[in-house]
Amino acid sequence: MSSILDNNPGLAYDVAQVAEAAGYLWQKGWAERNGGNITVNITEHVTDEIRNMPAISPVYPIGVTLPNLKGCYFYCKGTNKRMRDLARWPMENGSVIRILDDCASYEIIADNPVKPTSELPSHLSVHNYLIGKGSNYKASLHTHPIELVAMTHCKKYLEKDVATRLLWSMIPETKAFCPRGLGIIPYQLPGSNELAEATIKELGDYDVTIWEKHGVFAVDTDIMNAFDQIDVLNKSAQIYICAKNMGFEPDGMSDEQMKEMTVAFNLPK
Numbered sequence: 020m021s022s023i024l025d026n027n028p029g030l031a032y033d034v035a036q037v038a039e040a041a042g043y044l045w046q047k048g049w050a051e052r053n054g055g056n057i058t059v060n061i062t063e064h065v066t067d068e069i070r071n072m073p074a075i076s077p078v079y080p081i082g083v084t085l086p087n088l089k090g091c092y093f094y095c096k097g098t099n100k101r102m103r104d105l106a107r108w109p110m111e112n113g114s115v116i117r118i119l120d121d122c123a124s125y126e127i128i129a130d131n132p133v134k135p136t137s138e139l140p141s142h143l144s145v146h147n148y149l150i151g152k153g154s155n156y157k158a159s160l161h162t163h164p165i166e167l168v169a170m171t172h173c174k175k176y177l178e179k180d181v182a183t184r185l186l187w188s189m190i191p192e193t194k195a196f197c198p199r200g201l202g203i204i205p206y207q208l209p210g211s212n213e214l215a216e217a218t219i220k221e222l223g224d225y226d227v228t229i230w231e232k233h234g235v236f237a238v239d240t241d242i243m244n245a246f247d248q249i250d251v252l253n254k255s256a257q258i259y260i261c262a263k264n265m266g267f268e269p270d271g272m273s274d275e276q277m278k279e280m281t282v283a284f285n286l287p288k
């Protein structure tokens with residue numbers, strides 16, 4: 020069977036990266052059943068041939084109007100599809116969609132009519148926001164990392180930047196590789212427009228946000244970079260919890276050590 024990936028190395032590479040990242044999410048235990056979702060803005064790889072491809076689905080409403088997405092194309096994980104399956108068969112467990120000219124609806128064009136993730140309002144609202152501010156970020160990733168989600172069950176860590184400072188202080192590199200920290204988003208219904216709006220608000224200040232008692236939502240230039248930001252934060256959360264399990268409160272890096280690190284790596288304050 021022919022695929023939209025045929026003769027399009029740029030697009031094939033992006034989708035292969037998504038599949039690789041999906042495998043990591045499963046291996047880490049962050050992707051139970053259909054948990055988590057990925058979208059990538061693939062518009063830069065779209066050829067005339069792709070633009071002329073007919074729809075293979077009805078037109079679906081997005082639920083919000085997103086003016087910057089006119090003529091954009093996205094690879095999306097399918098709703099109810101498993102990351103562990105997507106890792107091996109990305110075009111059977113996800114699809115490519117085209118945003119229509121009304122900026123409020125989309126259709127599936129390839130390879131199979133796999134309905135996109137239930138978190139599409141959040142993902143597409145975020146892409147609309149990123150394009151609007153001229154960002155070169157193309158990928159957004161939602162996943163359920165165990166230790167970071169556990170922390171959101173405690174009010175203390177839901178206060179602004181409390182978790183960020185704690186996690187940064189567990190290993191020097193955490194701030195270097197997640198320099199904007201972790202934005203906190205109070206609980207909202209999964210898949211809702213309210214969750215999408217709250218996420219965009221926090222992305223002004225953070226690349227990685229956490230949905231209380233649910234999961235992380237991160238953006239970056241590509242899917243591997245988005246994954247890495249979550250991975251370094253969750254590693255710090257594991258170190259914190261590991262120390263607590265050994266029966267002590269970890270010291271964390273001192274303010275002076277954090278300051279030295281910030282200057283040496285030229286990081287934002």
Ligand code: 13P
Pocket residue numbers: 053054055056096097098099100135136137138161209210
């Ligand atoms: P989907 O299977 O619709 O992508 O949902 C998974 C999820 O994590 C919802 O928040």
Ligand code: ZN
Pocket residue numbers: 054055161162163209233234
């Ligand atoms: Zn989720």
